[in-house]
Amino acid sequence: MAASKPAHMLRDEDLVGTNLEGLKAAPLRARRVTSVYVYEAPVRLWHWTNAGAIVVLAITGFLIGAPPSTLAGEASAHFQMGWIRYLHFAAAWIFAVGFLGRVIWAFFGNIYSRELFYVPVWKLSFWRELWEEVLVYAFVKKYARKFIGHNALAQLTIFLCFTLTGLFMIATGFALYSDGTGIDSWEGRLFGWVMPLLGGNLATHFWHHIGMWVIILFVIIHVYTVTREDISSRQTLISAMINGYRNFRDDSRD
Amino acid sequence: MAALETFYEVMRRQGITRRSFVKYCSLTAAALGLGPEFIPQIAHAMETKPRTPVLWLHGLECTCCSESFIRSAHPLVKDVVLSMISLDYDDTLMASAGHQAEAILDEVMEKYRGNYILAVEGNPPLNEDGMYCIIGGRPFVDQLKRVAKDAKAIISWGSCASYGCVQAAAPNPTAATPVHKVVLDKPIIKVPGCPPIAEVMTGVITYMLTFDRIPELDRQGRPKMFYSQRIHDKCYRRPHFDAGQYVEAFDDEGARKGYCLYKVGCKGPTTYNACSTTRWNDGVSFPIQSGHGCIGCSEDGFWDKGSWYARLKDVSGFGIEASADRIGMTAAGVVGAGLAVHAAISALKRARYKGDDV
Numbered sequence: 001m002a003a004s005k006p007a008h009m010l011r012d013e014d015l016v017g018t019n020l021e022g023l024k025a026a027p028l029r030a031r032r033v034t035s036v037y038v039y040e041a042p043v044r045l046w047h048w049t050n051a052g053a054i055v056v057l058a059i060t061g062f063l064i065g066a067p068p069s070t071l072a073g074e075a076s077a078h079f080q081m082g083w084i085r086y087l088h089f090a091a092a093w094i095f096a097v098g099f100l101g102r103v104i105w106a107f108f109g110n111i112y113s114r115e116l117f118y119v120p121v122w123k124l125s126f127w128r129e130l131w132e133e134v135l136v137y138a139f140v141k142k143y144a145r146k147f148i149g150h151n152a153l154a155q156l157t158i159f160l161c162f163t164l165t166g167l168f169m170i171a172t173g174f175a176l177y178s179d180g181t182g183i184d185s186w187e188g189r190l191f192g193w194v195m196p197l198l199g200g201n202l203a204t205h206f207w208h209h210i211g212m213w214v215i216i217l218f219v220i221i222h223v224y225t226v227t228r229e230d231i232s233s234r235q236t237l238i239s240a241m242i243n244g245y246r247n248f249r250d251d252s253r254d
Numbered sequence: 255m256a257a258l259e260t261f262y263e264v265m266r267r268q269g270i271t272r273r274s275f276v277k278y279c280s281l282t283a284a285a286l287g288l289g290p291e292f293i294p295q296i297a298h299a300m301e302t303k304p305r306t307p308v309l310w311l312h313g314l315e316c317t318c319c320s321e322s323f324i325r326s327a328h329p330l331v332k333d334v335v336l337s338m339i340s341l342d343y344d345d346t347l348m349a350s351a352g353h354q355a356e357a358i359l360d361e362v363m364e365k366y367r368g369n370y371i372l373a374v375e376g377n378p379p380l381n382e383d384g385m386y387c388i389i390g391g392r393p394f395v396d397q398l399k400r401v402a403k404d405a406k407a408i409i410s411w412g413s414c415a416s417y418g419c420v421q422a423a424a425p426n427p428t429a430a431t432p433v434h435k436v437v438l439d440k441p442i443i444k445v446p447g448c449p450p451i452a453e454v455m456t457g458v459i460t461y462m463l464t465f466d467r468i469p470e471l472d473r474q475g476r477p478k479m480f481y482s483q484r485i486h487d488k489c490y491r492r493p494h495f496d497a498g499q500y501v502e503a504f505d506d507e508g509a510r511k512g513y514c515l516y517k518v519g520c521k522g523p524t525t526y527n528a529c530s531t532t533r534w535n536d537g538v539s540f541p542i543q544s545g546h547g548c549i550g551c552s553e554d555g556f557w558d559k560g561s562w563y564a565r566l567k568d569v570s571g572f573g574i575e576a577s578a579d580r581i582g583m584t585a586a587g588v589v590g591a592g593l594a595v596h597a598a599i600s601a602l603k604r605a606r607y608k609g610d611d612v
Contacts, residue, residue, distance in 0.1 A: 065565060066579065067517060070508050071498045080498025139599060179523070183472055183482055192473050201524035202550070202559045206566050206578055213582030217589055224593045232604050 008032045008251045031249070036148050038112050038246045042105050046098050047241055053095040054215060060088035061212050065205075089177065096170050112149035119159045126152050145254040146234050148246060154225070161218035165211055172198070172208040261300035261338055261463075268336065275300075278333070282460055285328050285453070287479065296464050306463055307362050307370040309401055310344035313394045314387045314421050314430050315376025319412040320346050322449035326456040327536040334456050338463055342370075345389075356390050363404055371462065372405035374398065374415045378436055379428035386428040395436060402437040407468050409443045409458065410434065413551060416444035416476075423557035434475065443468055444475040446527075448551035453532050454480045474554075476526070485522035485548050488530040491515065509545060519563040520547030527552040 010030040015021050020030065039047070063084050071078045106114045120126045129152035135141040137153070144151060150158065175194035178187035179201070195204045230237040240246040259267070265275055279296040283289070288296075312320075324331050324347075335341050341348075342362045348355060362370055376394075379386035384393030402408060410433045413419035421430040434442045445458055458477055461469045469477040486492065494500070495514040502508060502517055516523070522530070525548050529540040541548055547563070550556040560566065566578055 062579075067498060067500060070500045070502060070513065075493045075497040075499055078497035078499065080496075082496040084498075137596070139603065179484055180487070183478070196474065200554050200559070201526075202521070202553070202566070205524065209566060209578040210582070213578070213585060216582065217585055220586065220589055220593065224597065228597065228600055232600060 008249075032251065034248045034251055035245045036248075037244050038110075038148055039241055039244045040105075040109055040113065041244065042101075043109060043113055044241055044244060046102050046105070049094060050098050050102075053091045053098065054219065056087055056091035057095060058212055058216055058219075060084050060091065061209075064088060065209055092170075092173050092177075095166070096173075099166060099170060115149045115155055116158055116163050119156055130156065143234060146248055157218070157221070161214055165214045165218070169208065169211045169215070172204050172211065175204055176201075176208060260302060260304055262302075264305065264336070265300075278329075282329065282464065285457060286461055286464075299464050299466070303463070303466070305338065305340040307342045307366050308339045308344075308373055308459070309342060309359065309362060309370055309405075310347075310373040310375065311394075311398060311401060312345055312389070313374065313376030313378050313398065313414070314428070315412070315414050317346055317375070318449040319375045319414075319455070320344075322447075322452045323411075323455045324452075325535060326452035328453055329456055329460060331452070331456065334459060339371075339459060359401065363401060367404045369406055370404075371407055371409065371459075372401050372440075373409040373411055374433050375411040376414045377418060377422070377430050377432050379421070379430045380436075381427070381429035386430075398433070398436060402440055405440055407441045407443065407462070408433060408437060409445060409462075410475075411445055411455065412450055413446045413448045413556070416446040417554040419448055420557055423555075441468055442475055443471065443477060446476065446481075446552040446554075448556075450552070451480075451528055451532050451534060454528055480528045480532075481526045481552070483526065483528075483531075485525045485527055485530045485542070489522050489542055490530065491542060504545075512545075515542060515545075515547040517565065518547055519561060519565060521550030521553070521556070521562070522548040525550040525553050 008031050010025045010032060012025045014032075015023060015025055015030065020028070023030075064081075067081060067084075071080055103117070106117055129145060132141060133144055133151050133153035136144040149155075171191055171194050174187045175191040178185055178191060181187050183189075183192060195201050198204045198207055226237045226241075229235075230239075234249050236245075236247045236249075262275065265278075266272075270278075276293070276297060279300065280290070280293045283292045283296055286292075326334065329338075335347070343355065343359050345351075345355060348358075350358065376387075378384060378393070378395035378398050380395060384395035387394040389397050410416045414421065414430075415433045418426070418430055418432050421428060422432070434444070443458060443462075445455060447454070454477075457480065458469060461477075461479075469479060472478050472481060486495070489495075491512060491514045494512070495516055499511075499513040500508060500517040501513050501515050504518065514520070520542065522542060529548070530542065533540045533543070549562045550559065553559070564577070
């Protein structure tokens with residue numbers, strides 16, 4: 001950085017005529033901020049509903065695979081596994097319908113609402129940005145570029161670990177659900193091809209389980225990176241998913 | 255060989271009264287889940303249709319399918335073999351042997367070209383030109399292809415013929431191959447199970463004879479009427495599953511009380527068969543009723559799908575056999591530790607940040 005103050009740091013005269021008039025700019029570290037409306041209301045609503053569904057799905061899904069200890073007393077007094085499975089199916093419906101709604105919104109929303117559903121592998125700039133982002137995470141480069149939507153690394157990770165894995169979980173999930181509703185149900189007709197493809201019913205359970213772990217790992221990394229980026233990057237992330245506005249901490253060119 | 259008699263003629267010849275015959279038709283309709291309006295249809299079919307010749311071949315197998323078949327109670331297997339079908343060739347049940355037996359095979363194939371049903375028990379091994387299974391001096395795969403050529407339809411008895419079963423389990427040294435991968439141009443009805451339930455076997459045959467068509471099949475080629483529901487769906491221990499009451503070990507209180515066997519590896523939730531409704535040995539019992547989990551014997555590749563005493567299959571290739579959960583938790587631990595280190599470095603870098611350089 002040059003010795004002179006960056007253009008976005010405000011001087012005392014910049015405060016004249018604002019609600020901060022009369023205060024000293026330097027101790028306030030007052031700065032000019034650019035704000036962009038990135039995440040529209042349906043996207044935000046979907047994000048948090050989806051997050052809740054994933055938490056419920058992971059917990060109940062794990063318990064279906066490894067149930068809690070046996071309950072004493074009459075069977076008629078309990079409905080533990082029944083409730084666990086009920087919650088899993090209810091959350092799964094929310095996840096699936098939400099996913100469908102999110103796909104539909106991609107047609108109506110802004111350009112950032114489409115970032116989840118593709119990776120621009122044909123663009124040289126994508127690969128360059130991906131490499132830069134890797135260097136930033138390896139502490140080689142200090143600052144990444146600014147992105148209004150997702151950076152290249154984030155877009156790739158979300159596409160693989162959320163979009164594709166989520167679709168896989170929906171397909172395998174409905175295929176497994178058709179065990180109960182029957183092969184002539186719409187679930188059985190629509191997703192009956194999944195189990196033979198994956199090597200049978202038990203194998204489908206297995207891959208559905210692996211898919212859960214992929215999403216759990218994604219959630220861990222996602223929460224870490226957005227928190228870290230929110231603190232130390234050149235733009236806001238967490239609040240952007242709450243109020244929709246992404247604030248940039250500097251106006252410098254990349 | 256004389257012209258084939260109709261079912262009715264054979265039954266009358268054996269001293270069965272008209273009254274018993276009609277009763278038999280209504281029982282058959284009930285066994286197939288059909289309404290009373292189908293009874294005249296069944297009776298008419300049995301009065302007019304000649305008995306269908308069935309050729310029953312045995313490949314690489316243990317004869318458990320035959321053992322199961324001869325214990326059918328509804329209908330009695332004697333009714334099936336003596337009255338309903340014309341079981342012209344079945345080397346374990348027939349009286350003749352040697353050249354005489356093989357001659358019958360050729361005769362039936364010639365006389366009823368395109369009209370006989372081929373039932374296959376076991377499967378052909380393909381390695382070493384099929385030399386691992388020799389019938390009448392020739393590889394079984396040759397016999398199978400020869401008889402299949404002019405068959406009307408093929409019934410794959412048991413998991414061997416349907417999927418490969420134990421002899422096709424990894425590493426499958428003889429390349430035992432299910433029938434549908436050897437015979438590609440015939441309708442094949444899979445009746446999996448190790449063995450299949452006797453009543454399911456005779457039920458499939460009865461249906462095919464009565465209606466002169468193959469039963470409705472599911473995506474995998476199994477008759478829907480017997481394989482459209484899981485053991486789990488009709489299991490009498492299902493209430494314990496829903497309640498959350500499980501056998502944790504085979505000698506615990508839950509085992510004595512008859513709780514759900516899910517945690518000790520019961521494959522009922524992933525197995526399509528009629529055991530929990532039809533049961534075995536004239537409806538006496540089935541594996542879960544006698545306290546052992548279902549091993550999923552009617553599912554494709556059940557020998558290779560991991561332990562019969564664990565819920566999910568293990569994953570080899572990690573040095574040890576590891577479960578999906580252990581892999582997932584290890585990965586989560588590694589990623590968590592990596593992120594902790596990354597966060598620490600990020601914090602150190604951040605501590606030197608003055609807050610206004612960019």
